[in-house]
Amino acid sequence: MKLLLKNAGILAFKDGRFDPIPEGFLGIDGDTIDYIGANRPQAPYDREKDMRGKLLIPGIVNCHCHAAMTLLRGIGSDLPLDRWLFEAVFPVEDRLKPEDIMAGNALAMLEMLASGVTAFSDMYFEPRTLIEQNEQAGMKVNLTRVVQAFDPDEPPEKNFRIAESLALFDEFHGCQNGRVRVDFGVHAEYTTNDAVTRRYADLIRPYREKGARVQLHLSETRKEHEECVQRHGLTPAAWFERMGIFDLPAAAAHCVWCTHDDLDILKAHDVCPIHNPTSNLKLGSGFAPVPEMLEKGLRVALGTDGAASNNNLNMFEEMHIAAIGMNGYLMDPVLMPPSAILRMATVNGAHLQGRDDTGCLTVGKKADIAAVDMDRPHLYPAFQPMPMLVYSAQASDVVMTMVDGKILYENGEYLTIEREKVMFDAKQAVKRLYGGR
């Protein structure tokens, strides 16, 4: 099936940069973009869809998410960080069953699809649930069974998570026509030990050739960063490097407290930092050194983190706060250009996920596309699409989300997910988890 999106603004990408077309045509052949231009293509299309007044943008990539934590949205918002985790979050997580996680995952997918997210990276319990659900939902998901070892003396041979992590990759990596990618994962330095981590690194190293990648948390809080230095005489980044984890390309969430040397380590190993500004600010963790990362050529991506510390999965808010937060913190109004922010949320995110066949609107790339309705009072006038998207637009301005050429969301309707059932299931899960509320 060949589909032509016509009369739309197009945030095209050409020669390594955004190259907007005020009004034009975007052709799709199956799952792939086969035409972009201001003029109507010569070739015939089976179907045409009038997108007048809309701006087509690359599907947004949420690179750090704990999707099922939507069910923990806003809990313990009035507690300091440690008490929030131990008194609010962990007791609920202890009660989570696979059906709860599925309910939370589906709620997250509703929210992300409605806001233009086509792909996300997830790190949570029971990743098989999400694979199963995504069969129908049709998004692109990178997920992982992270390795943890809470006992510093736990030997690798007793760590069942290592085997589960490898098995998950072997069974599912690349399934659903490549829409599911399995990453390897280490939760964080402070939740594992040397022996387990070294052994895991040795086991996953051969998977590099299969395109395997790693997810982890890195230097999110000052406490975590400094305790690692006390424990190992190494920063978390240096420690992961020594363990051999960075022998695979990795996605490092947060990096708030990374030092200058840490950033050089990340650069040397093609580790992509994921900036999660809302979560980092809300939890009082601080500001990641994004301008320095960009200066060093690191391909920074963006994420929402889980809804428990955000408290939503709104990548338009992340773009906005990534832009103005850093400007304000370093007192420089032109520090974070809108094009750099958009690149983080799209091209860089796709690269971090190992999906360089998507992330931008270019002929030959997969048709992962969101459409923004420009006929909104708060978007007029919009002299340039990039500042409009980063500073003025809201998630709710998205009116269509398409993955691999297939529309998954349009004008409030979900085409692959039953909204009412998801909301019902979420309510049942909340009853199970919290009692009468």
Next chain:
Amino acid sequence: MKLLLKNAGILAFKDGRFDPIPEGFLGIDGDTIDYIGANRPQAPYDREKDMRGKLLIPGIVNCHCHAAMTLLRGIGSDLPLDRWLFEAVFPVEDRLKPEDIMAGNALAMLEMLASGVTAFSDMYFEPRTLIEQNEQAGMKVNLTRVVQAFDPDEPPEKNFRIAESLALFDEFHGCQNGRVRVDFGVHAEYTTNDAVTRRYADLIRPYREKGARVQLHLSETRKEHEECVQRHGLTPAAWFERMGIFDLPAAAAHCVWCTHDDLDILKAHDVCPIHNPTSNLKLGSGFAPVPEMLEKGLRVALGTDGAASNNNLNMFEEMHIAAIGMNGYLMDPVLMPPSAILRMATVNGAHLQGRDDTGCLTVGKKADIAAVDMDRPHLYPAFQPMPMLVYSAQASDVVMTMVDGKILYENGEYLTIEREKVMFDAKQAVKRLYGGR
């Protein structure tokens, strides 16, 4: 006419604090709230409106705005502050005619009404245009003809703005059944001189008994703050105090660089600071010391500033960024409780405007109300309404906005403004101002 809003969540306000009712009834008699409770009132109502699944909140007050600058949305986003003002903003403002300002005002009202704003304070050219437009629109507006004197030697008797400012008050203050309030105004310390300001203070002092108030910009940027100290040996706050301007209650926009002593001055004179986090961060001005202001008992309000430096008029974004920005900057996750943020956007804003008859949902207050649709994936679960509103909600979740008991906006429709005409007029104005674009 008596109207009963039924089956709604209600963010009521009782004994000086928010007191949410999960599901209840809110009765309105004419323009005034006459009942709030979990149970159906005994008294009869002429009309009932089912608000199941909605949360009623106080109308939001945008305390610092240059409404017509919607027509300058996003211009010069890539320029540093001085060049942004001199190369992008000022040349367009030079070309503004009253019909352009009306077009921009109307566009701003569309955006604000759709996001639950019932009242705003405006500081811009040609304030009579906004008074005229608001006759039909029906919002609550505090506006001002600010005094400026760019020549340091300009004598007061030559400053035509002083007379205009006084005349505006005499002619319009309290009109439209009190919905229009005229404030006095001094643009900023750096745009006036001692003689003009002293004379203006002397002239407006007698208006204190008539409930007059003052709008001004205060210590927005470090440069402005430090140059004032060099010029006068006084901070802007101390200088305004010495000039006598603070003899009236005042609303001071920004206050980013206010010192500890400055905040004591504001406190001593019932000057309310207006926090504009998006604009301050985007322009690289820095973080206002909001926690210290609150600790000193200052009644901080919130504002968007103009769309040229924001680039929208979204008070939900302001609430969100006010909350998490300060948490992140001072690295304390419980620094800015959601209830304090909501108070800034409602109760404190109403107080700052001289509208203590509104700003909260309490029997006897004016029925200035917004309804938030809770049936949205990103708002579920919502265990507590306050964190939900501040961290999860978006402006687009507002489905009804009511001023003085009259619905002005509901489910995408404007009841007092012709949306299509406003969009058309805005496009005409943009053509006039920018040529072919």
